[in-house]
Amino acid sequence: MPHDPLSRVLYIDLTRKKYWVEDRADLFEKYLGGTGVAVKLLEEELPRGADPLGPDNVIVFAVGPLTALYPLASKTVAVFKSPLTGNLGESHAGGRSAAAIRLAGLGAVVIKGVSEHPVYVSIHGGKVYFRNARTLWGIRSSYTVGRIIREAEPGAGLRTIMRIGRAGENLVRYATVITETYRHFGRLGLGAVFGSKRLKALVVMGKQTIPVAQKSLYRQVYQEIYDAATRSDLMKKYHDIGTPVNVAPLNALGALPTRNLSQARFEEADKISGEAMAAKHLARRTACSHCPVACIHVAALREPYADEPYFYKTSFVSYDYEPIYALGTMLGIGDTEGLLKLIDVVEAAGLDAMSTGVALAWATEALERGIISENETIVKLRWGDSDAYVDAVEKIVSQPNEFYRVLAQGVLHAAEKYGGKEFALVFGGNEMPGYHTGPAAHIGYLIGARHSHLDNAGYSLDQKVYKTQGKPLEPEETVERLMAEEAWRQVLSSLVVCFFARGIYRPETVTKALKPLGIELGDKELEELGWRIYREKYRLKLREGFDPAGLEPPPRIFETPTPYGRLSPEYIRRALNHFARRIADLASSE
Amino acid sequence: MPSRLSVVDSERCVGCQLCMFACARRFGDGGLERSAILIRSIGGVERGFTVVVCRACRDPPCAAVCPEDALRVRRGGGVLLDPNRCTGCGHCRDACIIGAVFWDERANKPNICVHCGYCVNFCPHGVLALEEVAA
Numbered sequence: 224m225p226h227d228p229l230s231r232v233l234y235i236d237l238t239r240k241k242y243w244v245e246d247r248a249d250l251f252e253k254y255l256g257g258t259g260v261a262v263k264l265l266e267e268e269l270p271r272g273a274d275p276l277g278p279d280n281v282i283v284f285a286v287g288p289l290t291a292l293y294p295l296a297s298k299t300v301a302v303f304k305s306p307l308t309g310n311l312g313e314s315h316a317g318g319r320s321a322a323a324i325r326l327a328g329l330g331a332v333v334i335k336g337v338s339e340h341p342v343y344v345s346i347h348g349g350k351v352y353f354r355n356a357r358t359l360w361g362i363r364s365s366y367t368v369g370r371i372i373r374e375a376e377p378g379a380g381l382r383t384i385m386r387i388g389r390a391g392e393n394l395v396r397y398a399t400v401i402t403e404t405y406r407h408f409g410r411l412g413l414g415a416v417f418g419s420k421r422l423k424a425l426v427v428m429g430k431q432t433i434p435v436a437q438k439s440l441y442r443q444v445y446q447e448i449y450d451a452a453t454r455s456d457l458m459k460k461y462h463d464i465g466t467p468v469n470v471a472p473l474n475a476l477g478a479l480p481t482r483n484l485s486q487a488r489f490e491e492a493d494k495i496s497g498e499a500m501a502a503k504h505l506a507r508r509t510a511c512s513h514c515p516v517a518c519i520h521v522a523a524l525r526e527p528y529a530d531e532p533y534f535y536k537t538s539f540v541s542y543d544y545e546p547i548y549a550l551g552t553m554l555g556i557g558d559t560e561g562l563l564k565l566i567d568v569v570e571a572a573g574l575d576a577m578s579t580g581v582a583l584a585w586a587t588e589a590l591e592r593g594i595i596s597e598n599e600t601i602v603k604l605r606w607g608d609s610d611a612y613v614d615a616v617e618k619i620v621s622q623p624n625e626f627y628r629v630l631a632q633g634v635l636h637a638a639e640k641y642g643g644k645e646f647a648l649v650f651g652g653n654e655m656p657g658y659h660t661g662p663a664a665h666i667g668y669l670i671g672a673r674h675s676h677l678d679n680a681g682y683s684l685d686q687k688v689y690k691t692q693g694k695p696l697e698p699e700e701t702v703e704r705l706m707a708e709e710a711w712r713q714v715l716s717s718l719v720v721c722f723f724a725r726g727i728y729r730p731e732t733v734t735k736a737l738k739p740l741g742i743e744l745g746d747k748e749l750e751e752l753g754w755r756i757y758r759e760k761y762r763l764k765l766r767e768g769f770d771p772a773g774l775e776p777p778p779r780i781f782e783t784p785t786p787y788g789r790l791s792p793e794y795i796r797r798a799l800n801h802f803a804r805r806i807a808d809l810a811s812s813e
Numbered sequence: 814m815p816s817r818l819s820v821v822d823s824e825r826c827v828g829c830q831l832c833m834f835a836c837a838r839r840f841g842d843g844g845l846e847r848s849a850i851l852i853r854s855i856g857g858v859e860r861g862f863t864v865v866v867c868r869a870c871r872d873p874p875c876a877a878v879c880p881e882d883a884l885r886v887r888r889g890g891g892v893l894l895d896p897n898r899c900t901g902c903g904h905c906r907d908a909c910i911i912g913a914v915f916w917d918e919r920a921n922k923p924n925i926c927v928h929c930g931y932c933v934n935f936c937p938h939g940v941l942a943l944e945e946v947a948a
């Protein structure tokens with residue numbers, strides 16, 4: 224598309240404090256944008272075997288052709304080498320990040336090197352400013368960091384402020400990058416990569432025009448997508464109760480991981496369900512830029528100060544299904560106040576809620592079993608004791624002893640050092656998402672490029688298959704279905720649209736949406752593109768040492784029954800063998 | 814009767830910014846350069862949002878300070894821009910204390926809300942409405 228600035232890639236070198244723009248139409252024509260282009264840029268820039276926390280690691284942010292042009296095309300893709308898994312890291316976030324990057328006239332931003340002192344980088348008006356961030360380093364709460372930068376930088380309403388908390392500064396391997404207060408590049412430790420580069424924040428502001436080839440067709444397709452998003456039921460579950468609508472049905476199904484997955488039902492689930500949260504605390508809903516759904520549910524938490532009567536603070540805490548799982552059911556916390564307080568502390572520190580919850584759950588069980596003692600944990604961790612967990616979160620961030628230094632590297636490291644691997648809920652180095660729905664969920668975590676439930680939605684396949692036939696598909700069939708879903712999701716995350724909108728952006732709609740932009744891609748071409756990107760990702764993963772034959776499910780998943788009953792190790796083994804063969808074939812294909 | 818864009822209840826605003834994109838899309842392209850409405854947070858997303866848009870002053874300060882008579886008072890309030898007379902001096906922007914005179918950097922001219930109501934069609938949460946007002 225002539226005049227569309229999408230193919231402009233901004234390179235930033237933090238070591239030399241230099242920046243330049245290159246036109247990479249070669250990549251955008253072949254891989255569309257988003258994850259497709261980001262993976263190729265990472266592959267180009269990242270030296271083989273680079274230390275994820277060393278100066279050689281590279282961060283790529285990318286958006287795609289639909290960004291800022293259509294509703295729900297609201298996400299930015301970040302790729303990097305993950306300090307948690309030691310392999311390909313990928314994380315998506317919304318807020319205003321995507322629109323700001325696209326309207327700054329960019330398709331991607333590549334960040335390299337390391338600054339000798341803390342900096343934040345601000346991009347506006349075609350320039351990059353390296354701002355001294357010594358004053359911001361060590362600030363207790365990520366909320367405060369956002370507030371300060373908000374006042375120091377121009378472009379309110381037209382910018383993204385991505386920032387890390389102390390967890391990122393202190394290189395906790397599952398630290399997040401927070402954007403617009405409530406959205407996160409959450410998983411796989413992008414926050415620690417920022418921290419290792421002494422990059423406190425990245426501000427991008429933009430509002431420029433994106434020319435469209437067929438203007439009236441554009442408006443017509445826009446209207447159709449807008450109507451589908453606002454008038455159909457496709458997005459209903461996300462806007463009413465939001466993602467926590469899953470708590471109650473997953474609990475009823477017996478698929479809600481509880482107390483480090485020693486159970487799959489939580490007896491207090493109804494107290495922290497989406498319905499209960501909404502009734503007691505829902506204060507406001509907010510949206511990412513260009514999303515009519517507004518799935519971000521914000522709770523008001525009113526807390527008295529113990530030392531002064533009639534003195535309160537009110538915090539606004541965003542909650543979703545995953546934090547309720549990881550910091551709620553996994554830790555046996557059944558009261559909304561305690562849970563919200565814990566979520567708030569995790570947010571202020573800039574930690575990934577999911578990995579943090581799973582790490583604390585592992586530590587609690589390890590303490591219970593006597594594998595470790597209070598000499599290690601300092602805090603007496605007990606299921607349901609949210610105050611103890613609040614203290615422990617602070618210790619993960621500040622790492623006062625050897626135990627917390629190891630726990631800050633992830634559950635896998637902790638279990639390797641202290642034992643307890645049999646109940647360490649880790650998949651490919653990443654802590655478990657909140658679905659014990661059946662074999663597809665667990666296979667999905669293992670074979671997904673990010674080891675995330677969002678790679679291939681195994682939890683969804685499990686629930687569909689359970690409803691229709693009550694017993695699992697053949698393992699090979701499960702793997703094929705998961706791989707096909709993941710391949711299609713490469714298209715969605717190259718456009719880039721939010722996965723929640725996958726029901727709207729079916730292949731025919733994608734084709735239609737691209738047409739007014741001058742991009743002609745049919746069903747078959749989109750499918751091929753998805754597989755091409757999938758293959759490129761795995762090639763990079765293999766280059767960095769990924770071994771499909773070395774994938775191991777955590778033993779705990781076989782002990783606690785799923786809705787299908789106990790999982791069979793043989794079933795998972797067959798699935799993984801099939802996957803290893805498929806990846807070998809795919810990686811060597813043209 | 815002429816109409817005027819009205820902010821019914823900014824507390825209902827979720828910050829989706831669809832109105833901003835709609836305003837710019839009137840010209841058929843994407844982006845926000847030509848948008849005459851802005852949604853921004855009130856000191857952070859955690860505090861909610863504010864809608865910055867022309868409130869159709871009956872005696873608009875922006876028109877009063879225009880040295881070229883490029884801003885004509887509109888029936889129903891607000892102003893209409895004559896781009897041929899506008900020299901891009903920016904006095905109108907400075908005169909609007911609510912910041913509702915936006916700037917098209919490329920054209921070097923103000924973006925003026927014409928109270929057409931196109932954005933209202935894309936406000937899914939009932940924040941904006943078009944209301945009839947006396948001429």
